Amino acid sequence: MRTRLKATEPFVFHTRFNLQELTGLKAANIDQLLRHIKKVPSSSIYHHTHRFAEKHHRLSLVSSNDFAYWVGEILGDGMLGEKLAGIDTVRFRTIHDLREAIVGTIERHLDEERGSRRMFVYHGAEFYFVKSTSVILSTRYTACTLEEFTRLLKKVSTNSIYFHVFEARLRLEKRTNDFSYWLESSLGDTELADRISRLDPYIYSLEGLRKKIIGLLEKRA
Amino acid sequence: MASIKDYRPIVGRSVIEELELLAAHLKGVVVQNINSTAVGGGVAEILTRFIPLLRELGVDARWDVIKGDRRFFEVTKKFHNALHGREEEIPDGIYEFFLNEGARIIDETDIYGDIVVVHDPQPIMLVRKKRRDGKKWVWRCHVDIAHADKRVFAFLKQFIMKYDGVIFSSPLFSRRLALRQFLISPSIDPLSDKNKEIPQETIDSVLKKYGVKRDKPVITQVSRFDYLKDPVGVIDAFNLVKKYNDCQLVLAGNSAADDPESDKVLSEVREKACRDPDIHILLIPPEQNDIDINALQRASTVIIQKSIREGFGLVVSEALWKAKPVVASAVGGIPLQVEHQRGGLLCRSVEGSARAVRQLLNNPEYAGWLGRNGKEHIRQNFLLTRHLRDYMLLFIALYHGEDIIHL
Structure with missing residues (x-):
């Protein structure tokens, strides 16, 4: 039975918590936003591009990022807001590359639409740059087989799913998500690993993502 | 405890x-x-x-x-x-x-x-x-x-x-x-008197006590009688809504003994209400405050928080926790609690708040969806x-x- 095959290494479920720290930087127009995006710590870029994914545990909303939301909804530059929301976060392997893509999108837009520079927000509606401090801990849940892994995936917190799918891949700069890595390296199931790694996690709520991955695991069984 | x-x-x-x-x-x-x-x-x-x-x-x-x-x-x-x-x-x-x-x-x-x-x-x-x-x-x-x-x-x-x-x-x-x-x-504490689940009988008895009937939709603002909470602006918005929707307004707050300005605000509010029987101005005694407010929020069709300035404004989280559709000013900590058009509606003016309330009264499915989303947002974050x-x-x-x- 494929599901009872023992892994060469067990999978230890970790969990991750986010503590928010203020950077003291804020922007009231697009030039200020761009200037700060270029220099804030990568933990701030990470925070503002992943807060939506982390916040929506059950609610299924198309994920966006804080920059897109603020530019489109608060600053009122709907076109740039859309362009920023369209940045396909899943394509990037590092925060550095993601930051470059955001900067490039804004700079290209400013070259084309000079009017964007004249927009500013009223006092109190500025964009505040926050950074994320991650605290990572191992849980008591350990899986040695696909069967155990599937059972525990139903049980672990959404924080744990978030950590292994989003944080491990982009923030810790692993090649893929932790689930796919383990399925391939410890169970030798390249096909299943590939199916999970080809998912775009940014379009699911965390509970939706859990359901989707469990669906793939059970189908395999 | x-x-x-x-x-x-x-x-x-x-x-x-x-x-x-x-x-x-x-x-x-x-x-x-x-x-x-x-x-x-x-x-x-x-x-x-x-x-x-x-x-x-x-x-x-x-x-x-x-x-x-x-x-x-x-x-x-x-x-x-x-x-x-x-x-x-x-x-x-x-x-x-x-x-x-x-x-x-x-x-x-x-x-x-x-x-x-x-x-x-x-x-x-x-x-x-x-x-x-x-x-x-x-x-x-x-x-x-x-x-x-x-x-x-x-x-x-x-x-x-x-x-x-x-x-x-x-x-x-x-x-x-x-x-x-x-x-x-x-x-907010979901187990406190202000937020815990309460039986329908309690809600009914609180409504009876304050003379609020359930024969038409109830719009409620819970706040001190303070200029910064803009109770007069709430009545203006209510009057705009009432042109199209038969509804009633509840303004509920406690009497702040340490705030000399509250009497002045209260008398302005009463004057503005012009003895309209659909406007209920309720002074809740402090000892009954929490359960009564809980019941009034749960009996509401729409909850409004039209503050001009606000601290964090946790009263908005309290309303959302009861899965109520909320219309609230985009001031202080409110935009952190209300995700506009996802978990409530944000506004900046009398006209804007009236329009948002009308939108919710006339689209109960949308109002219900916003309320449920709002509650989930509070469960995860507040x-x-x-x-x-x-x-x-x-x-x-x-x-x-x-x-x-x-x-």
Whole structure:
């Protein structure tokens, strides 16, 4: 039975918590936003591009990022807001590359639409740059087989799913998500690993993502 | 007093398990909280709930209260108002008095915590007891200091800068400071009288007591009778709504004995209401406040919070927790709680709020969807359990400088 095959290494479920720290930087127009995006710590870029994914545990909303939301909804530059929301976060392997893509999108837009520079927000509606401090801990849940892994995936917190799918891949700069890595390296199931790694996690709520991955695991069984 | 296990059915098993997991990493660490009052006021209310829950989780949290005389608290009240940006006359002698009283308080207060959390300006000077002994000091600023009086802030800054970090409730309340600034939003307690589930009979009896019938939709604002909560603007918005939708308005608040302005506001509100039988102006006695407000919110069709200025505005979280569609001004901490068009509607004017209320009254499915989303948002982000978690994370982060902490 494929599901009872023992892994060469067990999978230890970790969990991750986010503590928010203020950077003291804020922007009231697009030039200020761009200037700060270029220099804030990568933990701030990470925070503002992943807060939506982390916040929506059950609610299924198309994920966006804080920059897109603020530019489109608060600053009122709907076109740039859309362009920023369209940045396909899943394509990037590092925060550095993601930051470059955001900067490039804004700079290209400013070259084309000079009017964007004249927009500013009223006092109190500025964009505040926050950074994320991650605290990572191992849980008591350990899986040695696909069967155990599937059972525990139903049980672990959404924080744990978030950590292994989003944080491990982009923030810790692993090649893929932790689930796919383990399925391939410890169970030798390249096909299943590939199916999970080809998912775009940014379009699911965390509970939706859990359901989707469990669906793939059970189908395999 | 609720036990941590009582929150499990509300937030889920894994949330409680994770709190226990974090607490295990704080074993042996003594967290000493210091504030200026044991009862009354938001800080005492938070600590009264927090300390037993942290201890139940295994964190050695303790709470000390500084002693000051009437004049000391008059001075700190002036500081508090000035930090909020209100104009206060502060004679020079006051700073000297604060320093002298501070020296006495420093003498009388025993510092024994590994982590010392000092709440608000009253005990701020205690940081002078900080030594190079590895103890961590944090100042928990519960007030909005973004527009603080320059002189008062400059005076307090000499103390603030000695701390290892400051905690603010919202980015909007902060200032740029050369030390770590943590962001921890306040929370509501889903098991408190104000928020717990109550039987329909209780709701019905509260409505009967205040003469509110359920024959037409109920729009409610819960707030003190204060210009900054704009109750007159709420009536203006209601009158615009009423042109198209038959409905009633409830303005519910308690009588603030310590606020001389509230009588003036109340009489203006009554005048504006023009004896309209569909406008219910309710003064809720403080001893019944929590359950009555809970019942009124649960009986409402739409809840409005049309504040002109606001602190964090947790009353919005309380409304959302009851899965009610909310129309609220985009001021203070409200936009953090209401995700526009996803978990409520934000507005900036009488006309905007009237339009939003009409939209909700005429689209009950959309209103229900917003209410359910809003409740979920509060469950994830503004309940007491998240607040406890953030505090424990902060305690851990104080011993680490890096952005990614592996425990």
